Amino acid sequence: MSPHASSEADARAALDPAAVAHDAETEAPESAAAPPAAESGAAAADDPPPAPRSRQKSLTIGAVCKAIKPEFPDISISKIRYLEDQKLLNPRRTQGGYRVYTQNDVQRLRTILRLQRDEFLPLRVIRQELAGGRADGGDVGGVAAAAQRPDIRHLRRTTVAVKGPGAVYSLDDVVEETGASARLVQELEEFGVIRGEQRAGVRYYDETEREIARAVAELARYGVAGRNLRVFRTSADREAALLQQILAPALRSRNPERRREAVETLENLAAIATYLKHLLLIRDLRKIAG
Numbered sequence: 398m399s400p401h402a403s404s405e406a407d408a409r410a411a412l413d414p415a416a417v418a419h420d421a422e423t424e425a426p427e428s429a430a431a432p433p434a435a436e437s438g439a440a441a442a443d444d445p446p447p448a449p450r451s452r453q454k455s456l457t458i459g460a461v462c463k464a465i466k467p468e469f470p471d472i473s474i475s476k477i478r479y480l481e482d483q484k485l486l487n488p489r490r491t492q493g494g495y496r497v498y499t500q501n502d503v504q505r506l507r508t509i510l511r512l513q514r515d516e517f518l519p520l521r522v523i524r525q526e527l528a529g530g531r532a533d534g535g536d537v538g539g540v541a542a543a544a545q546r547p548d549i550r551h552l553r554r555t556t557v558a559v560k561g562p563g564a565v566y567s568l569d570d571v572v573e574e575t576g577a578s579a580r581l582v583q584e585l586e587e588f589g590v591i592r593g594e595q596r597a598g599v600r601y602y603d604e605t606e607r608e609i610a611r612a613v614a615e616l617a618r619y620g621v622a623g624r625n626l627r628v629f630r631t632s633a634d635r636e637a638a639l640l641q642q643i644l645a646p647a648l649r650s651r652n653p654e655r656r657r658e659a660v661e662t663l664e665n666l667a668a669i670a671t672y673l674k675h676l677l678l679i680r681d682l683r684k685i686a687g
Contacts, residue, residue: 455489455497464503469510477506483520485509485527517668517675565594565601575607577614584623585613590630632674640666 456464462474480486481496486506488496498506505527512518512526572579582602585591590613591606602610613626640663641648647659 455499456503458488458496458498461498461503461506465507465510468507469514472510480506480509480520483524485520485524517671519669519672522672564604565596566604566607568600568602571602571607571610575611575614577610577617581614581617581623582610585610585626588623588627588630590623590626636667636670636674640670 458474458477462472462477466472477486481488486502486509488498488502490496508527508531509523512523512531513520518526566574568579568582571577571582582591586593591602591609593600593602593606595601613621613623616626643666644659644663647655648663650656650659
């Protein structure tokens, strides 16, 4: 593998397991062949033969995927496998080679996925958080660790990808869902923070712009106005230009597979840049706090 390919793979692996994992939706044991399917239909390869009931109910990888899918719609068996490969999960295996997950394993998986989704943390940092005692719903790692993370639980986070704008929302929808006033949304347009799009006489905003309005509505509670957000807009423009410069050749490639990988890498680099920016901000805020 070339150095360029290796570095790009490392960048993808830093944050997004799904970017490098295959979307195989079945599980086969590694140490033994899968049992033959029953006449009524092929049994899922993830489901081991019936075993005696244990004190703590264990789940197959397929059952785990189904259980957490309502909260994490993009979860897949391949992504769970990848997290195991990265030493973030360590499910027990049966003598036949099947993975079985305890409720503690499932809770740990939920914590990992929430740290990725809500705090944009790379897997390396998540591994450190878990090793330091980070638990879902609380921090047992101490005040120092908590001070490095913003309290953003009051914001409803969504997964926003760079691959497409997603759904669109009218001004009334944005106002209702985010708590921002119509005047604030219009002010964001005036200062170029969001753009919107006119369709049949109605103004629409994409999913990312809706979430921008949600975040700004929180800032507005502290007196931050649209004109104060130019610094964020300028910073984002510069970061986007830097990432474009890094990946420009791959993004312009005629090879669909190479372009797809470039977009995935772009998302991962953006998340890493976000985390870096957060750390730099925390460093400066500590100086202010004295």
